[in-house]
Amino acid sequence: MKIGILTSGGDCPGLNAVIRAIVLKGTSVYSQQFVGFRDGWRGLVEGDVIPLDRHRVRGLAKQGGTILGTSRFGPYEGPSGGPENIQKTLDRLGVDAVIAIGGEGTQAASKRLADAGIKIIGVPKTIDNDLGATDYTFGFDTAVEIATEAIDRLRTTGDSHKRCMVLEVMGRHVGWIALHSGMAGGAHAILIPEQPVSIDQIVTWVESVRDRGRAPLLVVAEGFTLDTMDEAYSTKGLDGFNRPRLGGIAEILAPMIEQRTGIESRATVLGHIQRGGVPTAYDRVLATRLGLAAIDTVLAERWGNMVALRGTEVQVVGLDEALGELKTVPQHRYDEAAILFG
Amino acid sequence: MKIGILTSGGDCPGLNAVIRAIVLKGTSVYSQQFVGFRDGWRGLVEGDVIPLDRHRVRGLAKQGGTILGTSRFGPYEGPSGGPENIQKTLDRLGVDAVIAIGGEGTQAASKRLADAGIKIIGVPKTIDNDLGATDYTFGFDTAVEIATEAIDRLRTTGDSHKRCMVLEVMGRHVGWIALHSGMAGGAHAILIPEQPVSIDQIVTWVESVRDRGRAPLLVVAEGFTLDTMDEAYSTKGLDGFNRPRLGGIAEILAPMIEQRTGIESRATVLGHIQRGGVPTAYDRVLATRLGLAAIDTVLAERWGNMVALRGTEVQVVGLDEALGELKTVPQHRYDEAAILFG
Amino acid sequence: MKIGILTSGGDCPGLNAVIRAIVLKGTSVYSQQFVGFRDGWRGLVEGDVIPLDRHRVRGLAKQGGTILGTSRFGPYEGPSGGPENIQKTLDRLGVDAVIAIGGEGTQAASKRLADAGIKIIGVPKTIDNDLGATDYTFGFDTAVEIATEAIDRLRTTGDSHKRCMVLEVMGRHVGWIALHSGMAGGAHAILIPEQPVSIDQIVTWVESVRDRGRAPLLVVAEGFTLDTMDEAYSTKGLDGFNRPRLGGIAEILAPMIEQRTGIESRATVLGHIQRGGVPTAYDRVLATRLGLAAIDTVLAERWGNMVALRGTEVQVVGLDEALGELKTVPQHRYDEAAILFG
Amino acid sequence: MKIGILTSGGDCPGLNAVIRAIVLKGTSVYSQQFVGFRDGWRGLVEGDVIPLDRHRVRGLAKQGGTILGTSRFGPYEGPSGGPENIQKTLDRLGVDAVIAIGGEGTQAASKRLADAGIKIIGVPKTIDNDLGATDYTFGFDTAVEIATEAIDRLRTTGDSHKRCMVLEVMGRHVGWIALHSGMAGGAHAILIPEQPVSIDQIVTWVESVRDRGRAPLLVVAEGFTLDTMDEAYSTKGLDGFNRPRLGGIAEILAPMIEQRTGIESRATVLGHIQRGGVPTAYDRVLATRLGLAAIDTVLAERWGNMVALRGTEVQVVGLDEALGELKTVPQHRYDEAAILFG
Incomplete structure (x- = not known):
């Protein structure tokens, strides 16, 4: 054979x-x-x-x-x-x-x-x-490990500068990598495609962390979208024509958070290193x-x-x-993690 | 409360x-x-x-x-x-x-x-x-990862010197760390407390690897014992009185393998680094x-x-x-791994 | 005191x-x-x-x-x-x-x-x-190590997809991180602020690698600029007004290389993870x-x-x-590395 | 040619x-x-x-x-x-x-x-x-990095159990690996072949650390010897005949320290993993x-x-x-590190 x-x-x-x-x-x-x-x-x-x-x-x-x-x-x-x-x-x-x-x-x-x-x-x-x-x-486990190591590194820089760090990880349709790496890394919020969250809620989390004297760290899956993306685009000074040229969602969120909270914010897009190597x-x-x-x-x-x-x-x-349905993050897994937000 | x-x-x-x-x-x-x-x-x-x-x-x-x-x-x-x-x-x-x-x-x-x-x-x-x-x-996952990284490192040295490398990992009563790290690292044999294996069988595996032009690498759980431990002790030149002073099982196996096969053999006992750190x-x-x-x-x-x-x-x-029974490595999990031995 | x-x-x-x-x-x-x-x-x-x-x-x-x-x-x-x-x-x-x-x-x-x-x-x-x-x-050593690990990971993905991978590392004015990580990772070209290189030269290196059956991998310091940035911008369909919204140089180079060579190309911007952590x-x-x-x-x-x-x-x-002069990459160090390009 | x-x-x-x-x-x-x-x-x-x-x-x-x-x-x-x-x-x-x-x-x-x-x-x-x-x-840098990672791991276990951890690293004739990894890992003492140190001095360091409420961690190069090795052997209950069967110096030191200080002590011999791998x-x-x-x-x-x-x-x-003289650790480099002992 x-x-x-x-x-x-x-x-x-x-x-x-x-x-x-x-x-x-x-x-x-x-x-x-x-x-x-x-x-x-x-x-x-x-x-x-x-x-x-x-x-x-x-x-x-x-x-x-x-x-x-x-x-x-x-x-x-x-x-x-x-x-x-x-x-x-x-x-x-x-x-x-x-x-x-x-x-x-x-x-x-x-x-x-x-x-x-x-x-x-x-x-x-x-x-x-x-x-x-x-x-x-x-x-999946390798991608989560790499994303978690990135969170560990970003945290020290966030703390040293009192910055809000936003890390974008893979996950166009589902938020598993964000969920697991965010939980492993102790992120203050995890934003995933399955769970719409308003910018107001994000700002509340960020400010709550800041008020405790800490530097906020957010993990966002690439497929997460704000319910008010128009505001997102206008914060970047872009009209519809320019939208495709925007980077990832982290690069949309960081300036919005900075504008709303006054906390210096930085985006990191982890990209392809999540899917290669040992x-x-x-x-x-x-x-x-x-x-x-x-x-x-x-x-x-x-x-x-x-x-x-x-x-x-x-x-x-x-x-x-x-086949059929994508395996998305179920509500109870999100709720479990969300207890640690803010 | x-x-x-x-x-x-x-x-x-x-x-x-x-x-x-x-x-x-x-x-x-x-x-x-x-x-x-x-x-x-x-x-x-x-x-x-x-x-x-x-x-x-x-x-x-x-x-x-x-x-x-x-x-x-x-x-x-x-x-x-x-x-x-x-x-x-x-x-x-x-x-x-x-x-x-x-x-x-x-x-x-x-x-x-x-x-x-x-x-x-x-x-x-x-x-x-x-x-x-x-x-x-x-x-457990951390211990397996650390043991696997050790195997990756030992392999290059074994290959460069054409030596047989024997790595001892934790597992006094069960062989889970050895099983998983050995499978992850591509070990040529995995020796665990649950599965008695004779020195003759080990020698057969080692020689089979050598005959293919490769350097044998064995992972052994600390609780593994040979059915003929008397021979083990006599290879080390020890009588019963001195037995407790022996190092781990890897330090017993390496000289036995070298004596029987003529292949230069080296033992490494990973020890406490498996249970600490990030x-x-x-x-x-x-x-x-x-x-x-x-x-x-x-x-x-x-x-x-x-x-x-x-x-x-x-x-x-x-x-x-x-409670009650220890969760040992079941036969089908050992058999699954053993296909890759030798 | x-x-x-x-x-x-x-x-x-x-x-x-x-x-x-x-x-x-x-x-x-x-x-x-x-x-x-x-x-x-x-x-x-x-x-x-x-x-x-x-x-x-x-x-x-x-x-x-x-x-x-x-x-x-x-x-x-x-x-x-x-x-x-x-x-x-x-x-x-x-x-x-x-x-x-x-x-x-x-x-x-x-x-x-x-x-x-x-x-x-x-x-x-x-x-x-x-x-x-x-x-x-x-x-510096930590930053180089992190960048080198990223190269190791990107390489497997580039090879699997036959893609050209472009990694952007820190270095606004000097190319030391790019030079050392590129040499350690076996990059096919290293682009640094100190050394102007034309897009034609880059394309020559990329095609030479492709013609040997390999996937090209380039490391570029963030401060590197093409002598023909107008072409860079026009490839992205941007006029002068939109330039500040562009991402890093890697995101400029990757589509240019793809357009010129027909090789699918991907950019990764390593960012802040280079300066944090253990x-x-x-x-x-x-x-x-x-x-x-x-x-x-x-x-x-x-x-x-x-x-x-x-x-x-x-x-x-x-x-x-x-003080005074920045310590830039001297010509002989660049030449030493450039022997391995292409 | x-x-x-x-x-x-x-x-x-x-x-x-x-x-x-x-x-x-x-x-x-x-x-x-x-x-x-x-x-x-x-x-x-x-x-x-x-x-x-x-x-x-x-x-x-x-x-x-x-x-x-x-x-x-x-x-x-x-x-x-x-x-x-x-x-x-x-x-x-x-x-x-x-x-x-x-x-x-x-x-x-x-x-x-x-x-x-x-x-x-x-x-x-x-x-x-x-x-x-x-x-x-x-x-050398790779060996130091591996030894340092081992120290990082041993430290958490030492702290959790209030144990004295003794790590043996390579260095039969010179103590460079011990010196650099010990300094990087924050060891409480570094023992090298170039510097004879009495067991009394070691005990003083260990007790000083314990008295500050911390768990002592020692790094010892394999070639380090006590000036009173007879005591070392007798602590292990061995006469001259059995000496070659002893493990490394860490396995001699740990029981001596435990006997003298009452602090539970553990030895780890890092061995061959220091010289292999990426x-x-x-x-x-x-x-x-x-x-x-x-x-x-x-x-x-x-x-x-x-x-x-x-x-x-x-x-x-x-x-x-x-050729000629081995490059040993010079006195001023040892003194520099020794300031952090105890």
Whole structure:
């Protein structure tokens, strides 16, 4: 049996650890052969593969990124896309089954392909922790750790200058990274897409912190929006035309807070460093366990399924379970954290 | 209501984060007062307390250790020990309830005291992850991360010198730290108390790695023993009298491996650095959530219970659930990891 | 003798270590008393002090920021500024001498005050390493380490996506942080204020890297400017009016590179996390040694001087030596690094 | 011109960065060819080489260890050793010159070979910082950083348990790592081979710290010895026969301190993790600069010389300068640190 592996979507610490675990167990226990599709679905659609063996995956448990490359290319793109063409390509390459490592979009595509007969199983991947059917995914813990270290650093500068520091972290649609790093770092407010908060409320928190003699520190997910964004833009002296040129939400909030409270405020946008580099031990263990379970799932021919973490165990769940609703921060988790605000 | 907090047993990253969360929520939401008992049960038995307020717990989310001090003193020790004396001390201090943060021994004592009428609830704490009724406890993730970073460092030296490196990590009775750090670090064998392994098997793994041109790296929990310890001792040239003076198991294994395989071997005993210092973000979040739930549990007057992590949620469980059997590494988790040995 | 300490200018890892060393040696060896001026020169001008003793500086060797607070307030500002008023304030407070920890502006002010008779000595502080008369200053090594870790993380994401990553680090007038972190991280180009480089040259380097099959990674100091900034602005679709609203130079360069080369490009602006948090061991040692030498210099009554690192030794130099020209990256250091570009 | 590179002696973070810099500059600027000798002098003596080109050194700036392997084999060992045989081997391989990266022993051997006509230059390498003629060597900063992080972690556990923590770091003959990490970590005493200190003095320091209400923390270099080692052994209940089986000096000191002071004391031996893994940015920059200078020195045909750091500049010095006396910690550096003891 020859199995193809692909990594799709944004970079994520732990991708290489999944690949390594699949190949090590697949070769030593099941005597299978492996290829990697280059740059995600593009490699599958175009039949662009590299051989994968034990030697090739050596040392990958701790290596960030993906040796296979990744892209946002979809399996239905281009003249060679779609299940029929893909099956022909697989036949031509002698590849019997596919393991697709990726986020919500990837798993939705995998589901469609599985329904059309492609022998495919999924491994969930998302920095943002927004995928249902799995308690956590690898990459999230690393992103939270990096954001928390940034908070630790910003705090000393905020305290020394009595400034309000606003840190923007990843999370376009969900606020998990902000929630966990903000709680770990002792942030005075955590602003997430799931929870609309007015600038008045933010100002109240900030002033409450200042009145206790401390320097306010806020964590904001990139997808958070104020209910009064017009005011946000006008504070920056921008009309509608210029809006796309604005930086992130932190760069909108900091001057608003400064204007309203008189507290010198500074924005930091953490950006891509959250999704690269050496994974935490937690993410390496999770990624390795998911990889080991993925190859078992292939051998069990449970196509159309995905491996997932539930409590302390790795299980096999239907791809459809993972799809549909994004896993947002539930109200009780936000309320739990909000007790420490202000 | 006035509540007393104590931390008992070995140091553990996250203790301060629990204390901080209890006090912040207890004062701001419930308007309670707090004291800390110094040095674990000793402070409770002897009525040795320090006041705790919002100001005192500032900045503790990231601070390792415990500001209350800890010891291995038990609540039944000394002339002032035992539930009757303790209740008198609590009455004298005006303390209405106790939150005891500690491991298996501490929670067993809490159970006895609760059965005797003391208003007490527990927060689980163990570096070793050996406590039932909770998926994980704070401190474990930090210990695993530190051990994993040590493996990453040892690996380059092993490779450069073609040496066999043996790293000893914590785990007197259970092998969780070894299992997770070994998997994260890509160890070639993981030796834990739960799984007897012969020196012949270890030598087979080591030689298999060497034959592939690599430098073997082994992780061993301190509580692992060879089934043939006599040979171990005789390799070190020691008779029974001298055995207690031996270092850890790593220092026994390394010379045995070198003698049997001819591969230069080196032992490293990681020791106390695994249980001190800044907690990982994961442990800070878990410790904070347990602290927040602990104060709710006090307010709900659910004496004799303990807060615990189940999946992604913090729940309240009976103290008796946490006791009894140590949570050892189950067979399927060992087998899962063992596929990557050799 | 009573001595006052102040920290002035931007936050910098190691400030607290200097304060600690001064107070520990000053109290234990010389039996002196200490106060700290709050928020830099403001505390001196306004006579706003806090007492400093051994207990107060406990644990500060590793703590980022400054417990005294800092600001950009100058000693000639306000109705109480200037040497005569300051001397009166010192007399009123019973303070005999001042140690001013700060950068070029602070040391220039210290020089003026010393010339006017104030008993003052300086400790150099600059993240940017732009101060003459001292080989290095504390804070620089920490900033370089943080920037290097960011490069390590960005590299995996760049490689996985075949993107060009552009990292902007601190350095408004000098490129030391960019030079050292770029060399440590293996950057394919380092762009610094001291060295004008055309966009054509940058494109040549980027394409050369791409043609070798690798993902280009550039480090740019915030003060770097293109000789053709008009093109930069027009690429962002901005006319002169909107220029101040642009983000940093990385956000100008990334779209220009993408437009010219067709390589997807991403900017990251590291910002304030470079100047906060736990100092590296190097910076702690340097800051401690400078503090120890500073109190000796006070006792020797060598007013108007500054402590400085020369080779492996801490020496006393005239404040005038430290002033005048910024210490820029010399041509031979740039050429040395540039060999590895492209 | 074809140039051979070797790395000799103990592992050291930065070795790979030197190799990378040599090969990158040598191929791109000077169009030279390179081979690496495997396992230090053994590869040279036995003619065991691997080709080195730009592709082979990719990503090595941050990678610990040495891709060439290292050993303690000497160039005069075996039937093929000695300058005449070595010259024949070089001729056979077509290698024109040798760059030897190593410590005192390596450079002494290089000097002998250079004097006998071998075209060889040296790059200094020592974790211990014990080599004269250079201010610092790569690897030392990384070792100090790792030891300092260990101190930070041990401190919280010491404080929580009111224990005396004794950390043993590398330094068989010189105490530089202990001196710098102890100063950075705020140790209460630093014990180094250069400075005999009695157990009475140590006890005085420890009790002084305890009397101030703090937990004592000591850093000891592995080569430190008590002037009364007989007492040390007898405390452990050992006679002369068993002495070699003792662990390190920390494991001798801790029980002595406990016996004398009644303070519970714990030893930690840091061991091999000090010399492996990712180098600090400081060490990467230094290693890279030394590598770049080394290839220039070869091109200048300055055989028998070594590259060295002097202040902020890399210079070429005679190999004989680097030899002779070990660079020990001078009295004034010890006195400077000792002010903070107790």
